Amino acid sequence: MNVIKANGDEVPFDEERIRRSLRRVKADPDVVEIVLERVIGKMYDRITTSDLYSIVFAELKTLQRGSAGKYNLKRAIMQMGPTGYPFEKLIAALFDADGYTAATGQFIKGRCVTHEVDVVAAKGDLLYHAECKFHSFLGKVCNIKHALYAHARFVDIEKGFASEAPRKGGIYKGMLVTNTRMTSDAIAYGTCAGLGLLSWDYPQEKSLRGWIDSTGLHPVTSLTSLSVKSKRQLLERGIVLCRELKGSPGILAEIGLSKQNIDDVMDEAYAIFETVTAED
Structure with missing residues (x-):
């Protein structure tokens, strides 16, 4: 049987992928196998990934609610809208959990203009300025335009900081954060320009999903x-x-x-x- 992805691509059904996703949210081993058996029983050829997800979630919810809540994380974050303020608070809390002192909605003077920065996080001499792009719908991504915009704002702020003697010597980093995915161009530009990037599945070693799961800040x-x-x-x-x-x-x-x-x-x-x- 095949599965239709959100972008229209058709791929073979991969039961091991579902098994891994259930293990990641700490579903009990027996629950993993029961859910998988029930899902396979309800499968049909060319099912959409969205419908497949709904079946998995519904079955897990009947057996282990705590794991179901974690499995539902991507859609749960999207339900934090329509404004991006709750999402910004979540990002600030994640920084706090890593030992930073974080705040949202800060106005910072750049060399040219004053910017409202979504999240500012400081630890020692390191200071992050994060631009958060929140999306309420599946399929929305951060592209090269978002990366260029975030970097331009950061450069202006960095130059403003450099002109103030008391702040010299610190390490300033701009960052683009989203709850969905980033295009390859956005990742390539951010990597080249020294712009920090955080998305649902990037970077692999500390993605948004992984950061939330490891801290329990659901x-x-x-x-x-x-x-x-x-x-x-x-x-x-x-x-x-x-x-x-x-x-x-x-x-x-x-x-x-x-x-x-x-x-x-x-x-x-x-x-x-x-x-x-x-x-x-």
């Missing part, structure tokens, strides 16, 4: 026990990460959830925490 939109409306209400109240519920579960009652629903949400959130703790 967005509240990952939680399968929350309705779309409830997720939106939490984001509107500034609750972006599952871990933020750990310190303030009362906010779930504030948005109208029943005690049973609150228990389900917290159980799922803790299941995500526990899989990360087990890895550590």
Whole structure:
């Protein structure tokens, strides 16, 4: 049987790829095989990757919610929109987890103009300025134009810093961040120009997906026990990460959830925490 990818390409069905994706989100070994068996039973020739994903997710959700929430990460991040502010907060939290001091929405004076920088992260003499390109739909990518724009802004900021004596001697790095993918031209330009790049699957050694999984900083939109409306209400109240519920579960009652629903949400959130703790 063949599978139709989002770009229209037709490729053979690869059950090992599904097995790897389930293992990556720490599904139990027996759950992996049960899900795969059920998926194969529902497969049909020329199924789209989107429909295939939906089947895998639905089956995993019935067996292991914590892993299902992690499996749903790409779409969960897209649900953080329509604005990019929650995504920027997620990126700042990832930097914080790596020992940086990060802030969002900072206005920084360049040599020519003042720029609003999505995320600024500092550790010692190293200072990152990250331009975040958030996409709410599958298929959207960051291309060479995004890389050129981000680099031009960074160069102006860097030259502005160089003109200020107190800031001389620091290491300044620009960065382009997206929740989807980058084109080969964008990656080639960023690599050549010294622009940091972070996308869903790049760089391979520390992609956005890998960074989130390794830190356990999953967005509240990952939680399968929350309705779309409830997720939106939490984001509107500034609750972006599952871990933020750990310190303030009362906010779930504030948005109208029943005690049973609150228990389900917290159980799922803790299941995500526990899989990360087990890895550590």
